Amino acid sequence: MRLFHSFLAAALALAVAACSSTGGDQPAAPVVDGSASTMAGGNGPAANSSANAPIDVRPGPGANAATELTDPKSVLSRRSVYFNFDEFSVREEFRSTLQAHATWLASHRDARMLIQGNTDERGSREYNIALGQRRAEAMKRTLVLMGAAESQIDAVSLGKEKPRREGHEEADWAENRRGDILYNFGSVKEF
Amino acid sequence: MILAQFGWMVQGSPMRFRGAVTGLAAALALTLGAPARAQLEIQIVGGGSNQIPIAIAPFEGELAAQVDLSGVVAADLRRSGRFRIVDSPAVLGMSVDAPASDLAGLRGRGIDAAAAGAVRPEGGGRHDVRFRLFDAARGDQLTSGAFGPLAAQLRATAHRIADAIYEKMTGERGVFSTRIAYVVKQGPRFELHVADADGANASAVLISNEPILSPTWSPDGTALAYVSLQSKKPVVYVQRLRERRQIAVANFRGSNSAPAWAPDGNRLAVVLTRDGGSQLFMINADGSGTRRLASSSSIDTEPAFSADGKWLYFTSDRGGSPQIYRMPAEGGESQRLTFEGSYNVSPAVSADGRTLAYITRGGGGQFRLAVLDLETRQVQMITDTQNDESPSFAPNGRMILYATQVGGRGALAAVSVDGRVKQRLSISAAEVREPAWGPFLP
Numbered sequence: 001m002r003l004f005h006s007f008l009a010a011a012l013a014l015a016v017a018a019c020s021s022t023g024g025d026q027p028a029a030p031v032v033d034g035s036a037s038t039m040a041g042g043n044g045p046a047a048n049s050s051a052n053a054p055i056d057v058r059p060g061p062g063a064n065a066a067t068e069l070t071d072p073k074s075v076l077s078r079r080s081v082y083f084n085f086d087e088f089s090v091r092e093e094f095r096s097t098l099q100a101h102a103t104w105l106a107s108h109r110d111a112r113m114l115i116q117g118n119t120d121e122r123g124s125r126e127y128n129i130a131l132g133q134r135r136a137e138a139m140k141r142t143l144v145l146m147g148a149a150e151s152q153i154d155a156v157s158l159g160k161e162k163p164r165r166e167g168h169e170e171a172d173w174a175e176n177r178r179g180d181i182l183y184n185f186g187s188v189k190e191f
Numbered sequence: 192m193i194l195a196q197f198g199w200m201v202q203g204s205p206m207r208f209r210g211a212v213t214g215l216a217a218a219l220a221l222t223l224g225a226p227a228r229a230q231l232e233i234q235i236v237g238g239g240s241n242q243i244p245i246a247i248a249p250f251e252g253e254l255a256a257q258v259d260l261s262g263v264v265a266a267d268l269r270r271s272g273r274f275r276i277v278d279s280p281a282v283l284g285m286s287v288d289a290p291a292s293d294l295a296g297l298r299g300r301g302i303d304a305a306a307a308g309a310v311r312p313e314g315g316g317r318h319d320v321r322f323r324l325f326d327a328a329r330g331d332q333l334t335s336g337a338f339g340p341l342a343a344q345l346r347a348t349a350h351r352i353a354d355a356i357y358e359k360m361t362g363e364r365g366v367f368s369t370r371i372a373y374v375v376k377q378g379p380r381f382e383l384h385v386a387d388a389d390g391a392n393a394s395a396v397l398i399s400n401e402p403i404l405s406p407t408w409s410p411d412g413t414a415l416a417y418v419s420l421q422s423k424k425p426v427v428y429v430q431r432l433r434e435r436r437q438i439a440v441a442n443f444r445g446s447n448s449a450p451a452w453a454p455d456g457n458r459l460a461v462v463l464t465r466d467g468g469s470q471l472f473m474i475n476a477d478g479s480g481t482r483r484l485a486s487s488s489s490i491d492t493e494p495a496f497s498a499d500g501k502w503l504y505f506t507s508d509r510g511g512s513p514q515i516y517r518m519p520a521e522g523g524e525s526q527r528l529t530f531e532g533s534y535n536v537s538p539a540v541s542a543d544g545r546t547l548a549y550i551t552r553g554g555g556g557q558f559r560l561a562v563l564d565l566e567t568r569q570v571q572m573i574t575d576t577q578n579d580e581s582p583s584f585a586p587n588g589r590m591i592l593y594a595t596q597v598g599g600r601g602a603l604a605a606v607s608v609d610g611r612v613k614q615r616l617s618i619s620a621a622e623v624r625e626p627a628w629g630p631f632l633p
Binding site: 029123127134159162182 | 398401419425435446
């Protein structure tokens with residue numbers, strides 16, 4: 001990655017130099033969004049994280065609960081819900097998983113959940129964003145009915161843009177028709 | 192890792208053109224330093240009928256200027272599908288100052304018109320570029336032009352000359368001076384590129400490790416709106432092309448997507464889910480003043496304005512399957528436009544408001560570009576590609592640029608509205624997708 005970054009830096013430096021020397025129709029250097037950092041809430045440009053802030057490795061307030069979220073033996077480590085083709089109703093087999101998440105959210109009101117809906121690759125990108133949104137919202141509705149607070153959950157869609165499986169067979173599509181659960185709580189920062 | 196810098200290359204062009212373009216691209220790669228300069232190939236896979244035979248003389252001084260002006264003009268005209276370039280010995284040495292007596296030699300050579308030009312260095316880094324277009328049968332001058340570009344603008348000047356010739360000979364405005372935007376995916380890396388309509392002068396305006404989709408040009412061509420997933424969800428950004436900054440104009444709870452610039456340039460139609468479901472909203476280009484356009488319990492998405500700003504076309508599944516509708520842009524009753532098939536999405540409207548391009552799913556599950564004549568309601572399938580996506584009209588309404596798959600990889604293609612002229616635009620070892628054809632530039 002270091003090589004990658006130094007290349008970008010060199011490319012940007014070149015582009016900036018080109019702009020200042022010609023002053024003509026040259027485009028500005030590209031925006032490099034640094035996708036690793038997340039956006040601040042609300043409208044406005046991306047917030048830069050402060051380079052001077054110390055790194056704090058002390059356990060956060062939810063250290064034990066955080067373990068619960070990431071322990072592979074815990075039901076809370078089950079984070080994916082699968083959907084039938086062209087459907088967005090939550091299948092019976094995933095209700096117990098969602099009930100566990102809802103119960104946990106109800107007892108951890110400071111926790112925040114992001115649900116990302118996904119679709120298979122067929123059809124328009126934007127229409128798939130809308131279909132994935134329906135799946136995420138169906139999961140959110142179920143969780144709220146099971147006891148989670150509405151304000152704890154953001155339901156969003158990645159459409160067909162982030163396929164877990166890149167193939168073009170029905171098995172790949174089935175894997176990609178999916179909603180994923182991410183958490184922000186204590187030391188767990190998944191979004 | 193996309194470290195290599197390649198030159199753009201145009202396929203299916205005369206040798207003199209190819210050499211000059213590659214050399215120019217190498218020079219540009221140095222000056223612009225744009226990362227991931229992948230190799231774009233334009234292939235012309237079909238031609239129009241009734242092509243106008245035309246000869247383009249090498250421009251005096253173009254070797255010294257190191258820009259193949261006549262080659263760029265010829266390639267533009269050929270790519271439009273409306274011209275046949277004739278290499279006539281009679282025009283090889285033709286001067287831009289040719290007296291009428293010289294033009295007698297053009298008669299009976301099987302050409303309708305001939306163009307000659309010259310480029311001469313002037314003071315202050317400028318060049319004097321002139322061209323004249325002659326009627327080959329009568330020996331009359333049809334049009335002429337003079338320009339004073341800097342060296343970096345010589346190629347743009349060649350596009351202006353091609354535009355002038357195209358307009359004189361066809362009666363329609365040319366689009367050779369316009370630009371296109373598209374997304375390049377190479378491995379895990381996404382880049383939003385802007386290039387000239389012929390694929391030259393490409394540069395990345397956004398680099399991300401997360402998907403970028405739905406770029407759309409502001410009506411004045413100075414900015415792009417697009418959707419990026421860089422913050423783990425869809426957010427609509429506006430980016431002015433001369434600045435580095437991206438502004439999140441729609442970053443509400445839920446998903447924010449499908450931007451469409453209103454023709455006034457001050458507002459965008461967007462799809463927000465902040466109140467539940469995918470719904471159409473208007474928002475100011477600075478992110479203020481959100482206003483809901485329609486209210487339904489169904490999916491409403493992919494808004495697209497008519498050029499006169501009166502209509503908003505969009506995709507909705509309110510009838511049980513995704514179909515294309517339109518409504519008055521200020522709100523009001525919707526009208527369904529597509530009835531054949533169970534999946535019709537991604538509307539785009541020609542500038543004259545007569546033709547709707549969209550993607551339809553056929554019986555075999557393939558997705559194809561279709562055009563609907565909004566007066567006669569006649570539907571035509573005009574491509575032989577599969578997995579077509581995201582149609583975008585050239586500003587003169589003549590060609591439609593769209594995304595498709597070639598050899599299992601994402602590529603762009605262009606097709607004339609009558610289906611006769613076809614081009615493929617691909618980049619080796621990368622996926623190209625989400626094309627958007629920019630507006631006429633002043």
